[in-house]
Amino acid sequence: MYQRKRRRPVSDINVVPYIDVMLVLLIIFMVTAPLITAGVNVDLPKADANPLAEDSKPPVVVSVTENYEYFVTDGNKKEGPMVPQELAAVVGAYLKVEPDRPVMVEGDGSVTYDAVVNLMVLLQKQGVESVGLMTDPAEE
Template sequence: MYQRKRRRPVSDINVVPYIDVMLVLLIIFMVTAPLITAGVNVDLPKAEANPLAEDSKPPIVVSVTQDYEYFVTDGSKKDGPLNPSEIATIVAAFLQVEPDRPIMVEGDRKVDYDAVVSLMVLLQKQGVKSVGLMTDPVGEQ
């Protein structure tokens, strides 16, 4: 007589579908990551200046738009529009975590000099020792 063999339950997990999903997600993130940029549209004045060193930490950028709106960008996300007291709080928090991180002021070319100087004084009161001013290279349009 023919005897039936008992099948044992398989305890292995088939991981091939998970690998496929992970590869698709990896491709999606690789394609979309360069497209995600945090920034504020500011028409910078043109000047010949030396850029930041490539090995330096990404700067915290405090921006003033032509509509006198203030923004803080830390390289990954943009906060704003903000009032001056909110800017002071955000910058102070960044400096507590990373005191040697560069601070840059990005002022639209149509903004009064007074607005940029007031922003720099606000940053100085928060303990910022050095503030850089952002410009566009002279040859760029």
Template sequence: MYQRVRRRKVAEINVVPYIDVMLVLLIIFMVTAPLITQGVKVDLPQAEAEPLDEDSKPPLVASVDAQGRYYLTVGANDKEPMSATEVAVLVKAHLAVEPGTPVVVNGDGAVSYDAVIQLMVLLQTVAGVPSVGLMTDSVEN
């Protein structure tokens, strides 16, 4: 007579398909990550700008004048012109003491777009500001 061979059940999971999916996702993320991080995130209003709440902390205002000089204003205190890196370092120090303080950029209409963008990039990379706002004048009809 035939002897029955008893096979033991295998309690292992075949992980090869999971590894394939993981490698495909890794390649997708490696390709798309540089495309996502190349822009500067700016919170622009879609219609009319709303003023900051009066109950919120006074904002840090990083300004660029028509000659390309940088200033940092806290509340109503104006300071001497400084480099963009100095502004970013001062903002970082202020945010370490008072986190959650809003940061806005006030750019003169005659200043180059590059000067404003460079300041925003420094505020995000050096100072670690999560969101940089743009300051505007109200439209009078």
């Protein structure tokens, strides 16, 4: 009589598909990570200034580009381009949520002094008590 052979269950887990998925995810993250950086590209003036304290809250950054476009950057969230009055209203809304957050102005080196001062006046009318100016470290 013919006897049937019983197969034993295999207790090994095939991890090859998981390795393939992880490799694909790694490649996707390596390609997309440089594209996620938020911010506006401005050529800051150089000055020997003190940096913000490490324990301070992250600032709301108001940017003016060389083409006089206005942006607001809050962490990784960038809004703009917008008109200066709209920008001041957006910053005012941020400060209603967190009144003690610092506000920094990031003006391109080729922007006129008048544009930066008018922006600071608009921010002051929105209730911003103190505005910092961003610079690049001076070369020695």
